[in-house]
Amino acid sequence: xxxxxxxxxxxxxxxxxxxxxRVGPETLELAEAHRFRNDPVRVAGTLxxxxxxxxxxxxxxxxxxxxxxxxxxxxxxxxYGLLDATGALLGNxxxxxxxxxxxxxxxxAEQLGPARLYATTGLQHLPFNTLYQLVAAAGTPQLxxxxxxxxxxxxxxxxxTGVIGAEVTNASTTQLYDLRRRAWATDLMADAxxxxxxxxxxxxxxxxxxxxxxxxxxxxxPEVVAVGSHDTASAVVGVPAVGEHFAYISCGTWSLxxxxxxxxxxxxxxxxxxxxxxxxxxxTFRYLRNVMGLWPLxxxxxxxxxxxxxxxxxxxxxEPAFRSVVDPDDPAFLPPxxxxxxxxxxxxxxxxxxxxxxxxxxxxILDSLALAHRRAVQQVQQLSGRHVDAVHVVGGxxxxxxxxxxxxxxxxxxxxxxxxxxxxxxxxxxxxRALGAIGGGLGELRSVLRATQQIVRYEPRADATAxxxxxxxxxxED
Numbered sequence: 092x093x094x095x096x097x098x099x100x101x102x103x104x105x106x107x108x109x110x111x112x113r114v115g116p117e118t119l120e121l122a123e124a125h126r127f128r129n130d131p132v133r134v135a136g137t138l139x140x141x142x143x144x145x146x147x148x149x150x151x152x153x154x155x156x157x158x159x160x161x162x163x164x165x166x167x168x169x170x171y172g173l174l175d176a177t178g179a180l181l182g183n184x185x186x187x188x189x190x191x192x193x194x195x196x197x198x199x200a201e202q203l204g205p206a207r208l209y210a211t212t213g214l215q216h217l218p219f220n221t222l223y224q225l226v227a228a229a230g231t232p233q234l235x236x237x238x239x240x241x242x243x244x245x246x247x248x249x250x251x252t253g254v255i256g257a258e259v260t261n262a263s264t265t266q267l268y269d270l271r272r273r274a275w276a277t278d279l280m281a282d283a284x285x286x287x288x289x290x291x292x293x294x295x296x297x298x299x300x301x302x303x304x305x306x307x308x309x310x311x312x313p314e315v316v317a318v319g320s321h322d323t324a325s326a327v328v329g330v331p332a333v334g335e336h337f338a339y340i341s342c343g344t345w346s347l348x349x350x351x352x353x354x355x356x357x358x359x360x361x362x363x364x365x366x367x368x369x370x371x372x373x374x375t376f377r378y379l380r381n382v383m384g385l386w387p388l389x390x391x392x393x394x395x396x397x398x399x400x401x402x403x404x405x406x407x408x409x410e411p412a413f414r415s416v417v418d419p420d421d422p423a424f425l426p427p428x429x430x431x432x433x434x435x436x437x438x439x440x441x442x443x444x445x446x447x448x449x450x451x452x453x454x455x456i457l458d459s460l461a462l463a464h465r466r467a468v469q470q471v472q473q474l475s476g477r478h479v480d481a482v483h484v485v486g487g488x489x490x491x492x493x494x495x496x497x498x499x500x501x502x503x504x505x506x507x508x509x510x511x512x513x514x515x516x517x518x519x520x521x522x523x524r525a526l527g528a529i530g531g532g533l534g535e536l537r538s539v540l541r542a543t544q545q546i547v548r549y550e551p552r553a554d555a556t557a558x559x560x561x562x563x564x565x566x567x568e569d
Contacts, residue, residue, distance in 0.1 A: 093115060093528070094113050094114060094115030094118045094528065095113070095114055095115070095159075095160045095161070095523060095526060095528040096111065096112070096113055096157075096158070096159045096160060097111075097112045097113075097114060097159050097160060097161050097162065097163070097519050097522050097523060097526075098110070098111060098112070098124070098152070098153055098156045098159045098161070098162040098163075098313065099112055099121075099162070099163055099165075099318075099514075099515040099516075099518035099519045099522070100149055100152070100153075100162060100163065100164040100165070100247070100518075101165055101166075101322065101325075101514050101515045101518060102129065102145055102149075102164075102165070102166040102167070102243070102244075102247075102322075103129065103166070103167065103322065103343060103344065104129065104167055104343075104344045105128075105129055105344065105389070106126060106127065106128055106129050107126070107127050107128075107129055107145055107148050107149065107152075107166075108123055108124075108125060108126040108127070108152065108515075109123075109124045109125045109148075109149065109152025109153055109155065109156055110122065110123055110124065110512065110515040110518075110519070111123075111124045111156045111157075111159070112515070112516070112519035112522075112523075114519050114520065114522075114523035114528055114529060114539075115523075115528055115529065116528075116529055116530075116539070117539070117542065117543075118543070119516065119519075119520070119539050119540065119542075119543040119544070120543075121512055121515060121516060121519070124152050124153075124155045124156035124157075125148070125151055125152030125155040125156070126152075127144075127145070127147075127148030127151065127152070128148075129141075129145060130144075131186050131188075131427075132183070134183075137185060137189055137191065138185065138186040138188060138189040138190075139182075139183040139184065139185055139186060139189075140170065140183060140184045140185075140186055140243070141183060142172060142180075142183055142184055142243070142246065143183070145247070146247060146250055149164075149247060149251075150307065150309070153303075153309050153310070153313075154309060154310065156310075157310050157311075158310040158311030158313075159310075159311065159313045160311075160313060160314065160526055160528075161313055161314045161315070161316050161522045161523075161525070161526050162251075162303075162313045162314075162315055162316070162522070163315070163316045163317070163318035163320075163325075163518045163519070163521065163522045164244040164247050164248055164251075164315075164318070164320060164518075165244055165318055165319060165320050165321065165322045165324070165325045165514060165518050166242075166243045166244045166247075166261075166320065166321075166322060167187075167243070167321075167322060168242070168261055168264035168265075168321045168322075168323075169187050169217075169219055169220055169221045169224070169242075169264055169265060170184050170185070170186065170187050170221075170224075170242070170243055171184055171221060171224075171240050171241060171242050171243065171246075172184045172240075172241055172243070172246045173233055173234065173236075173237035173239070173240055173289075174237065174238055174239040174240075174241065175236055175237065175238055176238040178239075178249075178255075180246075181233045181236060181237060182233050184243065184246075185224065185228075187219035187224070188219070188425060188426055188427060190426070191224070191227045191228070192218050192219055192223045192224055192227045193218070195218070195223040195226050195227045196216060196217075196218045196220070196223045198226075199222060199223055199226055199283060200216065202282075202283070203279065203282055203283060205362065206359070206362070207279075208266065208279070209357065209361075209362040210357055211269055211270070211276050211279055212263075212266045212267070212268060212269065212270060212276060212279070213263075213270040213355045213356075213357055213367065213368030213369075214263075214264070214266045214367050214368070214369070215365040215366055215367035215380065215381065216365060217381060218422075218425075220264075220265065220266040221242075221264070221265035221266060221267060222265060222266035222267050222279075222283060222285075223266075225267075225283070225285050226283055226284070226285070229284055237289060238289075239255060239289060239290075239291055240289040240290060240291075241255065241257070241291065242257060242258075242261045242262070242265070242320070244258065244261060244320035244321075245257050245258060245261070245291070245320065248300060248315055248317070248320075251303050251304065251307065251315055252300050252301050252302070252303060252304060252315050253304055254300045254301060254315075255291045255292075256291050256292050256293070256294045256298075256300070256317070257290065257291045257292070257293050257294065258293075258294055258295075258296065258298075258317045258318075258319075258320040258321075259273065259293050259294070259295055259296070259370045260296060260319045260320060260321045260324035260369065260370045260371060260372065261320045261321040261324070262275075262293060262370075263321075263368075263369045263370035264321055264369055267279060267280055267285070267290070268370075270355050270357075270368055270370070270376075271355070273293075273370075274293070275287065275290050275293070294317050295317070296317055296318055296319050296320075296324070296372045296373075296521055297316065297317065297318075297372075297521055297524065297525040298316070298317040298525075299314055299315075299316055299317075299525055299526075300314070300315045300316065300317060301314065301315065302314050302315070303315060314526070316521070316522045316525045316526065318517070318518045318521040318522060319371065319372045319517060319518070319521060321369070322341075322514045323341050323347045323369070323377065323379075323514075324369070324370070324371055324372060324377065324517075325372075325513075325514045325515075325517035325518040325521070326339075326341040326347075326485055326486060326513045326514040326517055327339055327341065327351060327371055327372075327375075327377055327517065328371075328372050328513075328516075328517030328518075328520055328521060328533065328536060328537075329485060329510060329512070329513030329514060329515075329516040329517030329520070329540060330483045330485055330513060330537065330540075331483070331507075331509075331510070331537050331540035331541045331544060331546060332481075332483055332537060333537075333541070335351065335477070336477070336478055336479055336480045336481075337350070337351075337479060337480065337481050337482070337483055338350055338468050338471060338472075338479045338481075338482045338483070338504075339351070339482070339483045339484075339485065340464055340482060340483070340484045340485070340488065340498070341485055341486050341513065341514075342384050342385065342484055342485070342486045342487065342488025342489065342491075342494070343384055343385060343486045343487045343488065344384055344385060344386045344389065345381055345382065345383065345384040345386070346381075346382040346383070346384035346385075346460065346463070346464060346467075346488065347377075347379050347380075347381060347382075348379055348380050348382055348463075348464055348467035348468060348471065349366075349377055349378050349379025349380065349467075349471055350378055350379075350471050350472075350475055350477045350479065351371060351375050351376070351377065351378075352375065352376045352378045352475060352477065353374075353375065353376070354376065355368035355376050355378070356368060356378055356474055356475050358474070360474060361474050364380075364470055364474060365380065366378060366379065366380050366470070366471065366474055367379055367380065367381065372517075372521060372533065373532060373533055375533070378471065378474075378475055379467075379471070380467045380470070380471065382419060382420060382460070382463045382464065382467055383419040383420050383421075383424055383425070383460075383463075384419075384460065384488065385460075385487065385488060385491075385494075386424070386430075387419065387424050387430045387434065387456050388453060388456050388457070390427060390428070390430040391430045391431050391434075391449070391452060391453070391456065394428075394429050394430060394431055395431070395449055397449070403449060403450060403453050404453065404491065404492075404493050406449075406450035406453075407450045407451075407453035407454040407457060407493060408454075408493050409450075410450055410451055410453075410454035411454075412454075412458060412553075412557070413458055413557065413560075413561045413564075414444055414446075414451065414454070414455070415438050415443045415444050415445070415446050415451070415454075415455040415458075416443060416455065416458055416459045416462060416561050416564055416565060417434060417437045417438060417441070417443065417455060417459050417565075418437075418459070418463075418565055419456075419459050419460050419463045420463065421437055423436070423437060424437075431446075431449070431452050434446065434452055434455060434456070435452075438455070443564070457491075457493055457494050457497055458497065458561070460494065460497075461494065461497035461498045461500070461501040462501055462558070462561055462562055462565065462567070464482075464498045464501060464502065465498075465501035465502050465558060465562070466562065466567050468482060468502050468504070469502075479504065480504070480505075481504055481505045481506070481507055482498065482499070482502055482504050482505070482506050482507070483506075483507050483508075484498065484506055484507070484508045484509075485508075485509065485510060485511070485513035485514075486511065486513055486514065487511060489508040489509045489510070489511045489513075489547075490508075490511050495508045495547070495549045496549050496552075498549075499549040499550060499551045499552070500551050500552060500553035500558065501553075501558050502551070503551045503555055503558075504551060505548055505549065505550055505551070506548070506549040507546050507547070507548055507549075508546065508547045508548075508549065509544060509545055509546045509547055510540065510544040510545070510546070516540060516544070520536045520539065520540075521536075524536065
């Protein structure tokens with residue numbers, strides 16, 4: 092087997108990039124070919140993704156990357172574009188942070204039954220799940236005219252290849268996918284008033300979709316490969332773990348905290364704890380909880396207008412621990428806007444001291460996020476029966492030394508941080524295996540990661556008593 096050049100297209104909530112990878116049995120190299128912004132646009136009161144600008148960024152990146160053997164696409168979950176009968180896009184996709192789904196989830200749960208929803212889909216209740224978005228859009232001219240629904244990575248793949256389909260790791264985030272049958276939940280759709288014919292055939296990660304359209308005039312004739320198209324699915328492939336006794340935190344705008352299992356956990360206790368079961372690569376299941384990740388920090392920095400985040404983090408490290416803590420999953424923190432003001436209001440509401448300056452607000456955010464990581468790691472072990480010896484932090488949060496150390500302290504477990512580019516690396520590894528450049532299962536793919544990527548270890552060093560006391564202030568029991 093010889094190393095191949097690949098393009099990993101990774102589009103996140105604030106930016107996208109095309110990463111150039113070189114992958115072989117003993118080779119895993121990654122370089123950025125092109126980066127582009129992902130700026131939502133509010134039109135007539137509705138928040139949209141500018142998906143055409145994203146597609147343009149993808150094409151520019153592929154041209155910058157030069158000739159590659161293959162390319163794979165991953166993005167965030169749940170959002171979608173609608174196509175008419177000719178395959179034309181009917182409008183810019185609506186952003187999951189738009190307010191149109193407010194209150195819809197509770198109405199749908201009452202109609203269909205929360206136990207049935209969980210037994211079928213295994214998904215945690217999040218207000219922006221695709222199911223709720225479609226119910227909120229019921230009766231609109233755009234939805235009435237739609238012939239097909241494509242999740243964002245499948246939409247980009249369609250524009251590149253002309254092939255329509257739905258990759259299962261992302262399909263499983265919609266709350267419209269039957270986890271045990273590994274098929275669309277058509278009965279659930281019918282009872283929710285959603286047309287099942289909107290949804291395309293499913294495809295597994297590693298499926299070769301065919302070459303890019305020649306009319307795109309891209310360098311060479313790269314083949315598009317379905318990877319774990321939900322970015323967390325690719326990120327979990329990119330976790331350099333040994334064996335099965337590990338937890339992962341894919342930490343960026345969101346923190347996805349969980350374990351990798353061979354079967355879903357569909358118990359009532361799991362439903363009440365709001366844990367989710369999502370399909371992973373090679374028939375695995377990502378059993379995890381969505382925690383509001385670095386979004387409050389990102390929005391706070393934007394509000395303050397500062398670009399010197401490293402200085403803020405150094406100042407936050409010198410702030411007293413646990414002076415103020417908040418629940419990162421407070422719904423008030425979900426929409427864009429003045430997060431420092433909302434954090435201050437949350438502190439006033441719960442009797443916590445109000446942070447008086449930016450460094451204190453940053454320390455509040457990171458202490459609170461570490462507490463949420465601790466809670467999720469404890470719960471995932473209890474609910475799954477899977478013991479954890481270490482926590483792997485991948486994604487952008489892996490470069491935040493303060494957060495990684497606080498997470499190790501909070502969990503009482505070693506934290507292994509890195510790679511930062513776990514999503515793009517996982518994307519590239521699945522591509523390379525599909526194209527025959529490497530072989531083996533997830534264990535073999537992860538051994539390539541351990542041999543080639545830098546990982547930083549953080550040992551727990553703080554008294555667990557202080558963390559328990561801080562958790563009790565949030566009403567979280569050990």
